[in-house]
Amino acid sequence: xxxxxxxxxxxxxxxxxxxxxxxxxxxxxxxxxxxxxxxxxxxxxxxxxxxxxxxxxxxxxxxxxxxxxxxxxxxxxxxxxxxxxxxxxxxxxxxxxxxxxxxxxxxxxxxxxxxxxxxxxxxxxxxxxxxxxxxxxxxxxxxxxxxxxxxxxxxxxxxxxxxxxxxxxxxxxxxxxxxxxxxxxxxxxxxxx
Numbered sequence: 454x455x456x457x458x459x460x461x462x463x464x465x466x467x468x469x470x471x472x473x474x475x476x477x478x479x480x481x482x483x484x485x486x487x488x489x490x491x492x493x494x495x496x497x498x499x500x501x502x503x504x505x506x507x508x509x510x511x512x513x514x515x516x517x518x519x520x521x522x523x524x525x526x527x528x529x530x531x532x533x534x535x536x537x538x539x540x541x542x543x544x545x546x547x548x549x550x551x552x553x554x555x556x557x558x559x560x561x562x563x564x565x566x567x568x569x570x571x572x573x574x575x576x577x578x579x580x581x582x583x584x585x586x587x588x589x590x591x592x593x594x595x596x597x598x599x600x601x602x603x604x605x606x607x608x609x610x611x612x613x614x615x616x617x618x619x620x621x622x623x624x625x626x627x628x629x630x631x632x633x634x635x636x637x638x639x640x641x642x643x644x645x646x
Contacts, residue, residue, distance in 0.1 A: 485511070485627040487600045488639065492617055492625065495608065501620055504643070510626030513550035514640040517588065520544065521640070522632035527590050537565065537572035547586035548576065551644055556624075557583070561646075584644050585616040591637035598631075603639055621645050 493503040521527055529547060534540035541559065544550050548562050559565075562580040565572045587607055591597035607613035616622075622643040631637045 484598065484600060484629040488603065488629065488641065489625065489627045491600055491604045492641065495604070495617060499618060501618065502623065504625040505623060507556065507624035507626050507644070509554040509556040510551065510624055510642040510644055511628060512626065513547070513554040513556070514586075514626045514642045515628035515630075516544055516550055516553075517547070517586065517642075518628040518630040518638045518640040521588065521590070521638040522630040522636075525632070527588050527638065529586055529588065537574065540574050546580075547642060548580040548584045551584050551642060556644055557646070583621075583646070584642070585619060585622065586643070587613045587616050587641050589639040591639065592635060594635040597635045597637045616641075616643060619643065 489504070489506060497503050517529075520531060531543070531545050533545050534543040540549075544553065548557075551557055552559050552562060562577055562583070564575045564577060566575070589603050589606060591599070591603060596602060607617060623645040625641055625643045627639075627641050629637055629639050
């Protein structure tokens with residue numbers, strides 16, 4: 454349904470073989486486009502607007518997908534910053550990655566107060582309201598590359614479903630990375646301004 458006319462079994466086999474030859478790579482435009490089209494199909498079938506592809510959000514998603522592939526686990530959070538200067542460039546939280554990508558300015562999502570011991574950073578309500586992220590891990594050989602399986606899993610999870618169907622979102626970016634054959638890390642970043 455979301456696979457743009459490709460035979461799912463043949464496509465999964467091909468991706469599995471490519472991942473075998475090139476471990477640790479981001480699968481790129483085909484799977485990214487398919488998951489994006491699938492999300493838009495779900496949204497429009499429920500009367501919501503289709504999302505616009507946003508390269509800066511795709512960069513934030515790619516950063517997280519690559520990191521998850523590197524550490525071998527799914528997680529939205531990374532190591533926290535130890536200083537204000539480090540916070541400005543860290544990838545700790547989805548909103549940090551979106552600021553780092555240039556989609557939002559720091560002031561759009563955070564407030565900093567300088568004190569005797571340095572600066573303290575406070576997230577504005579927009580940091581969690583205007584940015585969302587969903588992740589998944591695919592495994593099981595050729596099935597790891599199955600877009601429909603990932604979409605069904607997200608729609609069966611209340612939190613993921615809520616993010617996909619959030620009416621305020623206008624933009625999104627997607628990335629899928631495969632560190633080893635038969636293993637994928639999926640990330641979608643949503644936002645609106």
